Each structure stands twice: as C-alpha cells, then as structure tokens.
Amino acid sequence: NAGVMQNPRHLVRRRGQEARLRCSPMKGHSHVYWYRQLPEEGLKFMVYLQKENIIDESGMPKERFSAEFPKEGPSILRIQQVVRGDSAAYFCASSLAILEEQFFGPGTRLTVL
C-alpha cells in the first residue's frame, strides 16, 4: 500500500508566478489535510478537505491560496502570484476517518526567487 504521495518534491517559482502542489492520499483515504512548515518551526494547518468538499479552511490565507480535492485525481493546493514569503515546505496528510491517524507525505519544498 503506497503512502501519501506529493509532487513535485521541489518547486522553484519566480515572484508573480503560480505554484501547483499535488497530493495523492493513501488508498482508501478520503480525508486530506494541507500544512505549511517554515524553517525551524512546527507545521501550521492550512486546510482540511474531504472528497469534493472543503471542511475547514481556517488556516488558509484569504487571498491567492486555494485548494481542491476532486472526485477523481489528486488534491491540489494552488498558490497564485507567489511572493518570497510563500517559500516553505508544504505537507499533505491523509486519514481514513476524522480523529484517526494522519499519514504525511514527503512534502513539496517551494522556493520563490
């Protein structure tokens, strides 16, 4: 059973470009979470999705960030018009149900030049 997969692993963008981060949850998992981690800090929750629905987006910046988890295909975290402050590691996690163990992917390291 493959774990949570994220791609790309590393992404470099120039200021003003768009970044698309993809996450494929573990097989059978319908709950997906996105977290952001700045250097030497803990992970900060961004958004929680369940197939086709956003359940909790309380950690998402109000502008430029969006997330989706379509019926078919991976979950996408989209950052429009990236700025240097968006440089971070973005982790996706999935779980079988709420209040169950969240399995994390290897992360996407975004660098904004």
Next chain:
Amino acid sequence: GESVGLHLPTLSVQEGDNSIINCAYSNSASDYFIWYKQESGKGPQFIIDIRSNMDKRQGQRVTVLLNKTVKHLSLQIAATQPGDSAVYFCAESPLGGKLIFGQGTELSVKP
C-alpha cells in the same frame, strides 16, 4: 505572533539512556493527541497517539503520558538509539480534523 528562525529546544542524550520530551498543549477541549518524529528533509512520521480518556499509552520502546489537569503531554523513549535522532513534535486535535503542532524538540543521541 509567529516566531521565525528561532532555534528549537534541544535534548542531548547518551545512546542507551531513556529520553523524555515534554509538550504543553493549549486547548482544554482537545481530545486527541499525537507525537510525530521528523527527520531532516522528510515528512512527519507517526509515533504514538493517545485519546483524552486515557492518561498513559505504551508502544514499542515509547510511552506517552497525558496530564489533562495541567495540559501536559510527554513522550518517553526507552534505550534511545542513534536512529532516534530527529525533531519530535506533539500535536493536538481540538475539533477533529486539523492538528495543532507544538514548536518541536530536537533530540540528539550521542554514541
């Protein structure tokens, strides 16, 4: 506000000794707690969890203790090995779904 660029607390232990990593959580309504291990360049790896109706849970070489009165969580690692060197995060789930992570503690194991 958020802290940027601060050094993580560090715990240095001798190989074979026991390690205790502590964590204070913030929300008295949290009912699910987890410890994660993160190695450099990797995603967090689940170690052990505990629900609020328990005060102790044991796994293989690890024990988690929960003190709800003072909102404190600890992770005990028995016979610490060099492979245990990593950053350890506690996390709480106050509403179900999202996890709130602590700052992290860097464990360094000396051979």
